[in-house]
Amino acid sequence: MNQIKPTTFGSDQEMQDAERVFLQRRHHHARLAQSVFQLTTLLAVIFLATLLVTVVNKSMGYVVVENQVDPATLSDRPLSELTAGELAQILRENLRKNRVRTLERAGFLEDQPKSTLVQLVETEIIQPEVVESYNLFPSLINRGNIIADAAVNFPNARVEFRYWLNGDFLVNSMASQPELAGVRSALLGSLQLILITIVVAFPIGVGAAIYLEEYASHKSWINRLIQTNIDNLAGVPSIVYGILGLALFVRALQPLTSGALFGVEGQNGRTILSAGLTMTLLILPILIINAQEAIRSVPDSLRQASYGLGATRWQTIWHHVLPGTMPGILTGTILAISRAIGETAPLIVVGASTFITSDPTGPFSSFTALPIQIYNWTTRPQPAFQHIAAAAILVLLISLLSLNAAAILLRSRFSKRV
């Protein structure tokens, strides 16, 4: 192609020079491109770091808290040192009669545990309110300014460093004030939802994988159809599964999913069971594909040996294929489950409630879940909700990371064995 014409180059020397320049340019391009590729790859790392830093930045920092009532005016000693009787006295003096009557519906105030009474005094009388909140980095850099500003703008308030992700956040239920809200009911809801999903999806998913890998002949059209269909279903948007769940489980199967068939009254179809079944349909394709890969890794010689000894197909699968492939299947299941834990869109559509203050009581109760709570808090305009959304995101990410760590551990154990 590149014929070097004698007329272009006068001498050998010139030709060599030209070639060297050409070569240098190519090598220069190659080096340049390498650093570009390297940088773009680093971008992915930077994105992940930025995402985590954003969340952590929002999840702690200084807050300016103003009390409706100064605790010092209630008693000259700290609340925690008071007796139950004194606390009840404070409640009676400061609350309206109607409110006291409501609170006493379950029993006299004096008979309730001290921790409940202290909490009541705090939420009903003192009513601490976060009037200003800061992210972590400004808190670290501008500490002096923040305290000075707070002293000018809110003379009655105190400034404290707040970890929004704290013990109370995990054990409190949803509340309308961000300072008091927690993820307890959301965590329990997510947990029950996932339990239902696992119980239904695992047998069906593994069963389908076994069928496709061990029984199905690839010549039959129905088996090919099943395989293609599973591959395509894995790419269907999750919100479409939500719409299917709404029409099928919430509406058409309402007697079943609301528990009316089992004598549970007063529920519509928007229950944990509906959501769990919807999630099952959502993760089944992923679970089946992962399980198929695990089953495929079992060497054929194992099956042949078993058949040679006269074992039937199912005996071969049950006693020889499955034990060897179980860690792989479990890894695949964990990965599918971690997808289900973070899914939000289908839950919105099948009707997870956003304001639930009580724990879910079983498959037929209405519910909220962790990602739903995050979505709800993120979309609220008040800045304090952004902080608790960040704290809830940390809870979600930590549980996902520990699940993935478990999957990686299983995988490494598995790869050592084979």
Place this chain on the structure above:
Amino acid sequence: MTGKRTITAWKKPITYNLRKKARPTEAIIQSFLFFCGVVSILTTLGIVFELGKEAWLFFGDPEISVVKFLTGTEWQPKIGKFGVLPLLNSTLITSLIAVTVAVPLGIATAIFLSEYASPKMRSVLKPILEVLAGVPTVVYGYFALTFMTPLLRSLVGIQNVDVYNMASAGLVMGIMILPLISSMSEDALSAVPQSLREAAYALGATRLETALQVVLPAGLSGIIAAFIIGVSRAVGETMIVAIAAGSGPNFTFNPFNAAETMTGYIARISGGDLSYNTPDYNSIFAIGLLLFLVTFGLNILSRAISRRFREVYE
């Protein structure tokens, strides 16, 4: 098989029954497993049937026709205007932004991982990409609203960028589909046989020339498939756009404006109190059906391309 039977066999000849034994358990198990496989088909049929049924009711309304639905530029269910174009338009704009971000970055990352990175580097980078792929989309939505939007507003100017805008959602969606595109592209590049690279090196090609002129064309079908899957994922993504792109249909081409996407609309409508058999309720099925057909079609196209145009080296 027991000892007893061998002894009796010694005395008088026994007849072995070598015919296949009927094993009802085996048959039951096999049919159960077959049923498990069929569940996936039932799911697809369920989606098509349920979405189709409600969409049929939606289009059965004399006020609404399929043509009006697909060509109308106003979506206002309150006054009976059901033109899907505003929703479709913002879905396409956010997806376009996402793909514009994710495809070049994804392919460059794939080339780096498959052609340049040492095994040690890969073992660090691949899990990071996997973590990025495993982050729930609601978290990406939070990231878009609390990081990307303020960043855009400070870069482009607060008066030019709405609090909720398509650009922020699209950019973060690009970050979300980046791991998907890079891992699919890397698989395609890694599948190119080593002998091709060695041949290129032997002819004096540099690493860059080998990567761009030999490996990339050979793996192109896989990369195109990855691109299409990326589009499909972006079109169907809900939480990022529901949080960051704004609520309220808006027919605009300015990415810094707020505009609701198809998925965002479904999430908003079904998040409120929804009563059955209202145009609102039926409309989410019509949009859902459109969404399903688009993404299902894209997925099938992607598979067909990677199968049809795969270069086979054996």
